[in-house]
Amino acid sequence: MKGNIKVNEYVLKALIWLSAIFTIGILLWILLYIVVNGIGVINWEFLTSTPREVENALWPMIVTTLYLVALSLIISTPIGIFAAIYLVEYAKPGKIVRIIRFATESLSGIPSIIYGLFGMTFFYMVFGLSFSLLSGAITLSIMVLPNIIRTTEEALRAIPNSYREGSLGLGASKLRTILYVVLPSALPGIVTAIILNIGRIVGESAAVYLTAGMVPEVPTSIMDSGRTLSVHMYLLASEMIDFDTAYATATVLVIMILVINLTANKIGLFLNRKRNI
Amino acid sequence: MIKIQQMEEKKKNSRKFDNKLNAKPNKFWTGNKLGSIGAKAIEKLFFISAAIAVLCIIIITIFIFYRGTPAIFEIGLKDFVFGGEWKPSGKLYGILPMIMGSIYSTLGAIIIGVPIGVFTAIFIAEIVPKKFVRIIQPAVALLAGIPSVVYGFFGLVVFVPIIYKHIGGSGNSLLATSLILGIMILPTIISISVSSINSVPREYKEGALALGASHINTIFKVILPAAKSGILAGVILGIGRAVGETMAVILVSGNAAIIPSSLTDKLRTMTGHIALEMKYAMGLQEDALFATGVILFIFIMIINLILNIMTHKVGE
Amino acid sequence: MKTFSKKSVIMLLILIALTALSSACSTNQETTEEGGLSGTITLVGSTSVTPVAQELADAFTEKETGVKVEVQGVGSSAGIKASVDGSADIGMSSRNLKDEEKELGIEEHIIAYDGIAIVVHPSNEVSDLTAKQISKIYKGDITNWSEVGGKDAVIEVISREEGSGTRGAFEELMGLESDEGTLVKQDATISDGNGAVYASVAQKETSIGYLSLSYLDEQVKTLKADGVEPTVENIKAGTYKVSRPFLMLTKGEVSDATQAYLDFVFSPEGQEIVVEEGVISVN
Helix, strand or coil: CHHHHHHHHHHHHHHHHHHHHHHHHHHHHHHHHHHHHHHHCCCCHHHHHHCCCCCCCCCHHHHHHHHHHHHHHHHHHHHHHHHHHHHHHCCCCCCHHHHHHHHHHHHHHHHHHHHHHHHHHHHHHHHCCCCHHHHHHHHHHHHHHHHHHHHHHHHHHHCHHHHHHHHHCCCCCCCHHHHHHHHHHHHHHHHHHHHHHHHHHCCCHHHHHCCCCCCCCCCCCCCCCCCCCHHHHHHHHHCCCHHHHHHHHHCCCCCCCHHHHHHHCCCCCCCCHCCCC | CHHHHHHHHHHHHHHHHHHHHHCCCCCCCCCHHHHHHHHEEEHHHHHHHHHHHHHHHHHHHHHHHHHHHHHHHCCHHHHHHHHCEEEEHEEEEHHHHHHHHHHHHHHHHHHHHHHHHHHHHHHHHHHHHHHHHHHHHHHHHHHHCCHHHHHHHHHHHHHHHHHHHCCCCCCHHHHHHHHHHHHHHHHHHHHHHHHHHHHHHHHHHHHHHHHHCCHHHHHHHHHHHHHHHHHHHHHHHHHHHHHHHHHHHHHHHCCCCCCCCCCCCCCCCCHHHHHHHHCCCCCCHHHHHHHCCCCCCHHHHHHHHHHHHHHHCCCC | HHHHHHHHHHHHHHHHHHHHHHHHCCCCCCCCCCCCEEEEEEEECCCCHHHHHHHHHHHHHHHHEEEEEEECCCCCHHHHHHHHCCCCCEEECCCCHHHHHHCCEEEEEEEEEEEEEEECCCCCCEECCHHHHHHHHHHHCEEHHHHHHCCCCEEEEEECCCCCCCHHHHHHHHEEECCCCCCCCCCEEEEEEHHHHHHHHHHHHCEEEEEHHHHCCCCCECCCCCCCCCCCCHHHHCCCCEEEEEEEEEEECCCCCHHHHHHHHHHHHHHHHHHHHHCCCCC
């Protein structure tokens, strides 16, 4: 009997190690394969010219991606934070809270293609918006809204009530307490979440393709259509006339995500230290 | 020595706190009548923001059902959901192949992703020395952040040719799709499983070890069962992501509207179906895509419902 | 609110900085000529026509700097739809309009002719197929290369989405249409665009696909259809029959900018660009 158990244990231990190796291995394989194949194509011209000047250059795509990120965050961050404040600080537990919570949970479960479907037809039907940054930004904002609400909520709830009580006890109004005491303390968590959502927006392609379009030029207004890096990546992957550019675009995307993740980590640590929490 | 430093820190913090509160109050927020109107307005704003979130889900849901349901009735529920052929040029609008495609590819993703994910989570939470965790966790987070088109591209240039040359079929296959989807849901399963395992009370583990059980035994007989509901939640979340994935699937699945009967067969998922045909569908075909969206919706709702039931059952 | 305004100010600054950066770094001319045309033209439709339309747009906007041209390649059927409901100024189609579509009141402008070539992997020994054989392969009646003079291997059939103009033209010309709909076999690989077909055929030795003339190069092997090679001369002469028109569709009155673009497309300069892209001019 004891012998059997020993063998089982070894098998399990081996499986555990193999799984971990598989996971890390796949990550390394994907990253290295793409970067090794793509890094050769990337140079300053490639990144900063338009496709008219240099074949398949990325500048308009990079700008469109940044615009879209900025626009989506401008829309979704205030709404998300305010909604979370309402949920944590004002709402009385009961039906209203449950409805709002159910709504945000459901929103986060919807596949991105449905957002694309919705954005493509709804905004045109109701507002007359065709392919545009605005259409894409609103769609993306709705997509990240649940996440911002949830993480802000958690960050707010993590603030001990003693902070609130102390502030109120000293005579500050509820609103002042929230704005000057609770919110600043919750900031590290909120900022980290926002930065991670940037990563999600950058990586989104299905919903963006159908709402912001695919025009490979620098957008001059929010009503213009534009092509983000991810959409460009999809077009390259399905066209694949130019393997090199596809690898290079993938490399740029991967590096962007890496930088975003690292920044989120660093900012989170920095803000935490600053707060002396 | 240290104690004095701590006390001084505390004093410094409380002074900061006081300074903040004693700062000259902004007249708009407090005190006079105008201030309280301003405050009330801001508080209303909070509520409106929360209401916006609810509004969004309502609008989206209503819109999809509004566009999709008439099509289901026009085509006929049975012919639509159980029809085996999608051929708009021949007035056939059966999406059974796509439903099965979604189911099979998700199953494949689970078979690959769950064991590897849970075992890796065990590795991170229990086996690896703490100093390495700080390297591995961000690595897993990085895996989560890679855009789906990049996964699809990788699958297209690496997995598909390998399957084509060495296993058979056209390379674009259920196998390739399951592999890619499985890898994509790994980070979700891993991170949630890790936090579930970590939140199992230490007494459980220490008790088992004290009673003489080996580490492995403890993990599988004590910790895992205790973390079951959390891990299950992670799995369901992973399933949700697999079902909803579009771009990666389009690139590796072959997009043939047939029911796959082997690992090397091509398939088409509901999401890929909508994405491919949405751009140019007109009339009934377009409405049928919305209807596919409706079915997808219901699918995911059912999965979430099962999640709720299971976590309540398991949590007992 | 201190924290909120700080964040939104930062974001606003980033946005402003980006706008400033992009206008500084990009080499687009910022000056607009006085008295020139202005406005935005949107073209929506066929992925086959898109490269040509984009090149024409680039050349056109260099002359008319006040105009912006947006080209969205989403599929011929989408192009027809967009020109009908007015969401695009010009719809692009790479197939003839169906009878029901002709009744929707859109004007067809043929801007070029394109051939559809049947392609296989360069290592394939087969060089020539009859139209009947091609049709049978796509129907699924012929499944192995050995049946048409090649190796003993299952034929990997690659096709396009149902809304593709290239596919529509291919089916029409190969007799793959019927009252019950398309006769192409259901388990053909569906690729999303000419480029995707090209990529698949270039990679898989047992594959067969169809491509717009402008996508051909040495990575794929072009088959003769009924003994005729798909060249510009043969298409013009009418001996290579697998060809279709590139259409730009408009409905009713068009803006000055749109009319100017169309005039440019038909001008000698425009038609030269058409030829450069590998398709056949209308002149």
